[in-house]
Amino acid sequence: MNRKLCMALLCLIISAFSRAQNVYFPQINSTDSVAVAKQIQVLANEVINQYQTNDDKKAYLDNLFKLQIIAGKYTDALNSIAALRQIAKTDGTQYPALLYAQYELFCRAELAKQTKGIPFKQAFYNLAGDFFRTLDDKSAVSLSFSFTSRSGISDLKSDFKSGLVKQQQKDSLDIKDAIELCKAYNLMHVLEDIEPLSKTIQKADDNRRYIIQDSVFIKAKNGVVLSAVVVRKRGIDIPQPAVMLFFIYSNLERSLYEAKNAAARGYVGIVADTRGKRLSPGPIEPYEHENEDVNTVIDWIAAQPWSNGKVGMYGGSYSGFSQWAATKHMNKALKTIVPYVAAIPGQGVPMENNIFLNVNYQWAFYVTNNKYTDDAVNNDNQRWSNLRNNWYNSGAAFNKVDSIDGTPNPWQQKWLKHPAFDKYWQAMVPYKTDFAKINIPVLTFEGYYDDGQISGMQYVLDHYKYNPKANHYLIIGPYDHFGTQQGGTAVLRDYHLDPVAPMHTRDITFEWFDYILKGGRKPAILKDKINYEVMGANVWQHAPSLDKMYNNTLKLYLTNIKADSNYLMVDKKPVKPASLYQEVNLADRTTSNNDYYPDPIIKKQLNRSNGLFFISKPFDKPIQVNGIFTGELKAIINKKDMDIGVVLYEVMPNGDYFELSYYLGRASYAKDASVRHLLHPGVKETIPFTRTRMVSRRLSKGSRLLVVLNIDKNPFAQVNYGTGKDVSEETIKDAGGPLKIWWGNDSFINVPVMR
Template identity: 55%
Template sequence: MKILLNVCVVLLLGCNTSNKKDNTQLTNSNDDYLIEDVVIETRDGAQLSAIVCRKKENTKPQAVILQSTIYVRDKGRDLNTIKESADRGYVGVIAYARGKRFSPNEIWPYENDANDTYDVIDWISKQEWCDGRVGMFGGSYNGFTQWASLKKPHPALKTIVPYVANRPGLGLPMENNIFINPNYEWAFLVGNNKYLDTIAGNDRQRSRNLMFNWWETGVSYNRMDSIDGIPNRLFQRWISHPSFDGYWQKMAPYKEDFSQIDIPILSIDGYYNDSQNSGLYYLREHYKYNPNAEHYLIIGPYSHFGAQRNGSEEINGYEVDKDALINTNEITYQWFDYVFNDGNKPEKLQNKINYQVMGANEWRSASSIENMSNTHLKFYLTTEKQNDIYTLNDEKPVNSAFLSQKVDFSDRKNGNNDYYPNPIIKEDMDLSNGFNFISEPLEESIVVNGSFLGELTVSINKKDFDFGVTLYEVMPNGKLFHLSYIVGRASYADDIENRQLLQPKEIERIPFSNTHLVSKKLSKGSRLLVYINVNKNPFSELNYGTGKTVSEESIKDAHEPLEVKWYNDSYVEIPILTD
């Protein structure tokens, strides 16, 4: 179907946008720009709202820089960002998700972005001010839409620059098949109206109270919005898909889809981006299915928001190295000039993987994530103690033994699994529950470089459980530096698409690998510490182990405590770089 256009040119007077929240955003008193408010019709008849910004002095077709977003921001922020694209020699376009701003359609985050963004690119490529080349950039949801558009690549799309890109179904609203609570309020932020419901969506105290109310009452996870008293249709839609099924798969490239992506890509991410496994999923899968891809990564000690800006001098109490700070925006436009105008490649891109080494105040590079390390440390989780802490041993135990843990899910006074890296540097290890395993002091300095993996050998009295594994450096001063972690569901350890329940009281092997990537220089005398636990807290879905759909389980299913035997042939492999 031909893509239709409805254009309202905004020069001095603006267009008739009565009762539109961002009318002032389109009132432009600067005669340097030609700004157009457009509605683009998609192949299936939906209408998308977008803004186009060009410099009046540029009469020749130019490459276009597109941002595709669900966030409709007023007070000029959106207009300013496309003006910057125009100032830098491009045409700037910002397109809003289906249902947002002037779009009359329903709002369903993630579900239509693959086709809709393709259609926006197609429309842009046919405009007289476009030279047939389109690039995209942006973070979080805006990073997702870039990848979504590559589900079926449009020939006009020549490059993307995603920051901390979301991958629905993997990093949010669930992580390793566990639904996590902080995404609950986001549904209100983007889904309540044509713009942003910042009152409901940013009410952190209300959301926190809701999480604890749900925790204390013990009702099933799928009734959280009944506790809230406000229906959450997006939440209900999401939790009806606990497996990484076709619902999630169709939203962005999946498996062989990556083989057809042959444009240059620059990804930017952070060690302490809580959805890092989303952004790096795209990178890993891209190289898996297209080994010759031109895909670069810049990563350092940044949070979800820090990576989209310039980092920050301090993150979760940790003062980052001076060398870690970057200018994300400047790097982005250097990349566009490299792709579109034969400019110089950004200086940070010394190889495909470019990472800041925490504690060393330096950047290093590697040809792949795997080549960030040149060896690994393999430790078994023993049942032997040293100074009241269990030990990590590099030799596999000769005799089988286990540590026993009992978790009462009806107990709401105590939570398990303090895994989140805030603060990054802790005074003491958690000895209240779970198990800690510590290594001997390092005889020389090393760099932990990459994503650790491992395998848990367990036996439980139920059909499923959620686990957590956290990796720390115990510094010579005794403080703990949070390096990486994973939370996962045992029944999805082998296959995120299909749940495979455990056999009660049978020994099972639970592999894990989707941990957060990190680079940190450990000094001589430091130790490595591994903390394992059952995941039970107010901040994520609770798996009671009955084998039913987890979101339908409640405290009524907690009559029998979970009993876990952690066997001593469980192990972790930690990638390291030695000079």
């Protein structure tokens, strides 16, 4: 075969392959719903013909059945759903037999319409009604959100239309884009048909199962009125223990779900709104009254005829904080708390180690703009991104951020007046010896990559510190803030979790309530006080205390000895004192310092335009990093203060960087978060740091540890110009000359390890 013929055949093969990866999709009027439906059906059929299975059969079937529904192949879709359920039985999915029940009923109603001539609405109503009557309470609650849209049909239509308009810029789509467009249409199409019917069916089913009170008012002795939702199981005549969620993100649908979930598991379910939210009159004042208001609700619960006097609490983030706030003044009816990723006002939000962050700037608007939540404001990511960058580039004082935004933020201004963890913040949660009085059992859930982990872990540390006999359990693994509250996901920021890592937070929570409030069995995962998943080892391990997680501590000194693009990190203190020089122009807005955020968790390369990099020697055998790394920095600077970042990585044998933990903190508060101690220019200072992220990971042979030491200067937090004034009042004019630092080679980190 000659060369020209070979080339011609190759071109034909490439052309055919290229066509096979795309499907024809002509331009259509996005407002013509009939034309759109016809063309989407054609598109779905073409995609089905080309769509090939891959290694992820679950993802393939998940896409396939949705394409089959659009194509009108309802029997095929039912078969695909059945295959998905078989896979779900082996991968830890909750209620696998109920997976995609809404789509199954939709298909069966369409088939009844085709084969028996029964109108779709009638068929679906009858099928869904019969289906819900066969379910037990827990199964029915688990499907609460499956049959309705979270944000509303109009939003689903808007999302699909946006996707359609975007794709209309060309006359063909690749398979991936075509599938996403079809899935958006499928979700809109199915829920548009079933949501109104489903709401009617589910309401009738709920009333059959429960006594529901969604407008309960609770009046405190001081005259404050709070609102709540209360759900009880019908047919129960004896007093029951109660489980409560205290909630600032008021949403009646969510509140009913949470309360029904508790009732379905054998408790009286209560969701109480924070002061000023939902039906509660008066102003909304975040953080400031929870230690009073939560106890008001607990007292009210204990006095009800349906209560046996035992109350448990659970919930994440703000709801986690509210549980600890309640323990500020222990209530005899509160028998246990289960906080997930609990916040500490003044230590985790709105500042971290005394540095105010921009990431939650919009939060005050989100929760105080109305009686529920201002989702439109909170989700306006472009506005908040622009605000951060505009403020940073302007060099304005941090307390002028709301002026740049154009909307006053009175809560931000109030919080900025308390840069120390002072009495204002201390009054909100247990502080120091308050923890000694907390003798109820506690179960904490946390995540290695929870942004606010330093808050959740501070409660754990302080509880054990001031009450050595604390009956406190911890479950922690590779989850972020929202993932911890759900039990994790298969993939987090491009990191594929170990198969054993995902869990079911809610199931464990109620197993715990059964154990504490009903004398049931302890949750199986709680084999000891500290329960943690070891990343890279695919195992859960257990220890009686945080200190028993490790049997050795690597003390590594940050030297001035150059090693390629890094400096060496060694286990022996250098004999000869020396230093490394770093200079940061705080007035320079063309650069940012301190790239510390773990997203993605595994990085191919790091930003080396600034900061100092220290690397250890390779490990000669596998080793586990287990716990919270700490350190002590020695530095001479030419100013009175600085904000420091320390990031800890594993450098894997293939050269990738796996982020383990990080520290962000203000030097002047390093020794005491409640009192500022300014640094002395020209004098060698000792700056300890402890409030870093807990982590557990198995490092392989050949891996090394890398520390990145830097000064925090970026759009995501205050810029500390080092004058010694209130940092919120400093401007770029206060920058003066560059910040000059001489880092001593007697600086070190402590890394807890299990050999």
